[in-house]
Amino acid sequence: xxxxGINEFVAVYESESFTQASRQLxxxxxxxSRQVGQLEKRLxxxxxxxxxxxxSATEAGQIFYQHCRQILDALDDAERAxxxxxxxxxxxxxxxxxxxxxxxxxxxLLNNFMQRYPDLELQCHLTNxxxxxxxxxxxxxxxxxxxxxxSMIARRLSSRRLYVCASPAYLARYGEPHTxxxxxxxxxxxxxxxxxxxxxxxxxxxxxxxxRIRCNSGHALLDxxxxxxxxxxxxxxxxxEALKSGQLVSLLEPFQGDDEGIWALYPQNRLxxxxxxxxxxxxxxxxx
Numbered sequence: 167x168x169x170x171g172i173n174e175f176v177a178v179y180e181s182e183s184f185t186q187a188s189r190q191l192x193x194x195x196x197x198x199s200r201q202v203g204q205l206e207k208r209l210x211x212x213x214x215x216x217x218x219x220x221x222s223a224t225e226a227g228q229i230f231y232q233h234c235r236q237i238l239d240a241l242d243d244a245e246r247a248x249x250x251x252x253x254x255x256x257x258x259x260x261x262x263x264x265x266x267x268x269x270x271x272x273x274x275l276l277n278n279f280m281q282r283y284p285d286l287e288l289q290c291h292l293t294n295x296x297x298x299x300x301x302x303x304x305x306x307x308x309x310x311x312x313x314x315x316x317s318m319i320a321r322r323l324s325s326r327r328l329y330v331c332a333s334p335a336y337l338a339r340y341g342e343p344h345t346x347x348x349x350x351x352x353x354x355x356x357x358x359x360x361x362x363x364x365x366x367x368x369x370x371x372x373x374x375x376x377x378r379i380r381c382n383s384g385h386a387l388l389d390x391x392x393x394x395x396x397x398x399x400x401x402x403x404x405x406x407e408a409l410k411s412g413q414l415v416s417l418l419e420p421f422q423g424d425d426e427g428i429w430a431l432y433p434q435n436r437l438x439x440x441x442x443x444x445x446x447x448x449x450x451x452x453x454x
Contacts, residue, residue, distance in 0.1 A: 171205030172234055174198045175213060179231045182221050255441035256285035262299075263308035266384050267428075268292040270403060272308055275452050279445060286441065294358075294382075300433050305442055307431045310401075318431045321446055324453035325425040326401040328363060331414040335394040343397070346373055346421055353396035355387045356380040362399040364421040428453070 177187035178198065188195040206213050213227035223231060263272045273290060280288055291297075291304075299307055299318065313320055332342075343349055346364060354362070354375035361372040377396050381387055384404045391398040392413055398405075408414040430446045 171201040171208075172238075174201040175205055175227075176231065176234050176238060178202060178214065178221060179223055179227065184221060254285050255283050255444055257441065258287045258289065259306070259441060259445065260289045260291075260304045261306045261308070262291045262293060262297050262304055264294050264310055265292045267310060267401075267403060268308065271453065272449075275449060278452075279448055283441075283444075299431070305432060305439070306445065309429045309431050311426045313427070313429060313431070316431070318433060321430045321450070322427050323430050323446075323449050324428040326403065326428055327425050328399055328401055328423055329405050329409065330362065330397060330399045330417045330422075331391065331405055331409065332397040332417060333392055333394045333414055334412070336391075336396065337415060339394070342415075343417060346371070346418065349373065349375060349397070353377045353379075355390050355396040355398040357384065357387055357400075358382045363423045364418070365423045366421055370423065 173191065174187060174197075177190050178184055181187050181190065184195050184198050184202075188198045191198065202213065209226075209230070211226040211230070212224050213230060215222045215224060261276065268290070269292065273292075276288060276290060280286060296309075297304060297307065299305075307318075308323070309320075310326065340352060343352055346366060349362075354377040356375060356377055356379065361374045364371045364373055379387075379390050379395060381390075384400055387398045387400060388404050388408070390396060391400075392408060397417065405414055409416055430449060432442055432446075
């Protein structure tokens with residue numbers, strides 16, 4: 167592509183003046199006019215309406231400007247990326263993550279990352295709500311499980327597995343379910359959803375469950391399960407230790423669903439940011 171005249175054209179478009187454009191570019195008005203004229207000749211399209219009082223873009227000029235602006239912005243991003251690669255990452259990082267997983271897994275790693283790079287500033291918001299990253303100015307979100315359709319870039323950090331489990335005391339009193347239908351006869355500890363996820367005969371299956379305890383906290387459901395109040399389905403990072411120690415027993419393993427992803431999600435315009443790339447790479451290495 168021939169770049170001659172592009173900077174002059176953009177400067178005139180944005181300032182609506184050949185004189186102002188020449189001042190911005192530190193060159194003569196005649197040179198700006200000549201470069202824009204040669205660009206129009208090369209494109210075979212008139213880009214500006216010129217009068218003694220005003221310069222305004224033609225329809226072709228408006229369309230051409232949108233493309234030129236994107237190209238120049240991308241070049242600026244590329245230059246910043248190369249400059250930043252030669253220096254320690256600096257500036258602000260605004261991140262959101264789910265509460266429980268964020269507290270146990272993400273925040274300690276973020277603190278380690280901040281120790282490595284003292285020129286960074288971190289704002290971390292733990293919430294189970296799905297926030298709008300662009301509108302609210304977030305650089306990165308940690309998301310669990312299945313992702314919906316999105317224009318965001320997603321990189322898989324790790325995975326999680328859902329376990330159905332209960333305490334030995336509960337099973338001694340009420341027996342162990344061996345089929346999904348048997349869950350109808352048990353007290354199921356409900357979280358935010360009123361169904362549990364399984365895999366049966368090669369198909370994913372959502373099974374509606376019932377019980378006398380419902381809470382939107384995984385830690386609360388874990389505590390209830392440990393105290394023999396029912397059967398729960400929770401991700402591995404809640405129940406791993408209790409399963410290893412025998413405080414909980416894994417149930418219905420033949421119906422266990424596939425592992426679910428743990429994701430780093432970030433807007434398209436953060437793709438070239440070295441600090442985001444460094445952080446995501448660090449999280450991937452640390453969560454293996």
